[in-house]
Amino acid sequence: MRGLRVGQGEGVPDLSVVIVSYNVQRYLAACLESLPAGADDLSVEVFVVDNASPDGSAELVARRFPDVRLLVNAENLGFARAVNRALALTRGRYALLLDPDTVVPAGALTQLVKMADRSPEAALVGPALHDPASGELQPSFRPFPSWRTAFSHYTLAKPVLRLWPSPRWQPVVDRPTTDGWLIGACLLIRRDLLNAIDGLDEQYFLFCEDTDYCRRVIRAKRRLLYTHETSVFHHEGKSAEQERPSAMRLVALQSLLHYLEGEGRGKARVLKPLFKILFLANVLSQCLESTLKLAAYALMARREQAAKHRRRLKRNADFLRRFTFRFLAL
Known part of the structure; x- marks a missing residue:
């Protein structure tokens, strides 16, 4: 990972990047290769947590990216447990949750940290996410789901409830807000928040853990900031694609219901x-x-x-x- 200023010794790095990977070797390599240019002016420590990938992802990281701190789980522990394992080891002023199927443009993480430095009232900061092929803006900041959302999108009540539609996501909110949640594909977390609020809820195996975290942040009277001034490319859902669609459907429903019980x-x-x-x-x-x-x-x-x-x-x-x-x- 040439060009990355790795935080070492007693000094506090600007940024601790946490990547949880499952069976997406090709995307993970591209993600790691993009970090030096993406964090060009920052001192950075990078953690990769491999959830027992059978495709050789851990071996690739150990061989090609020796500056990365590699944590290998003996089994797939799910996203939340893997993230928490790495967060407990981070030292940076900020921690960044980054999906392995993202690619970081030059200067993007530097810009994200500068935005957070200018907005001390924002505990979480998220960039715009774009499809790498089309450049199309992906849902990056959404209203919180509700029972109405669940019934309108997944049940026979759909035709009736869709007569009164509610927005599924909001494209641009360039101010600190409490009106929605940030997608966890690229999520910057302020250090004092990590010290004040527990990590991700480990009852979520996959899906909704970022939604739940944002809800807890807002309940703690903190604010979120979504900015379109910085963007990251996101292939979206590559880890989930490794499992059967019906199995992922059950996991998604389980996470949604667990989240809604919190209401x-x-x-x-x-x-x-x-x-x-x-x-x-x-x-x-x-x-x-x-x-x-x-x-x-x-x-x-x-x-x-x-x-x-x-x-x-x-x-x-x-x-x-x-x-x-x-x-x-x-």
Whole structure:
């Protein structure tokens, strides 16, 4: 990692970068290679936590990036536990959670730290995230999810609730705010916040841990800052793609329900069973719809459309077959 000013000895580095990796060797290498230019004026320490990747990611880091502090887990502990393991070792004025499928443009992290230095009221700072291929802005700052969000996006209540849509994300909020949460793909954390608030909730294996962390920050009367003046490229979801879609669907639902329980257990006791019923009913209705459309498109020899609904049917049927009872037990 030539060109990176590695924080050493008793001095406090400007930035501690924490990357949790699972089975994304190619993306991880590109991410690490982008850091020297991305943090050009900063002293930096870099931690990579490998969650038992079978693709040789840990070996690659040890061989090609000797300045990186490599932590190797014997099993996949999930994102939150892996992050907390590294955060406990960091020394920087700021810590940065960085996904392994990101690429940092030249000067981006330097700019992010300067923005945080100019905004001491912001405990967390996040940049704009862009797709590397198209340059399109990704959701980078979103309103907090609610039970209404869950019902409108995942259940049979969707057609009714979508008559009164709510924004899924806000593209630009260049001021400290308490109105939403920052995506954890690139999240700058002030040192005093790390000392004041516990790390990520380890009951989340994957998904929603960043949402929950932002909620706890705001409940502690701190503020967030999302800035479009700095941007990072994000391939998005490459670690999650390593697992079966139906398994990731269950993990996402489990995390969402755990998050929503934090909005009040009384409300959750009423709405959680209803959500489960309407979610499964929605999956069954999608299976029926896909079956009918698959048959119709097959008769019309429209292969592309038929293949689309065959995949959708397979995905939903796989979830119902493998995870219905586990979902109901959440």
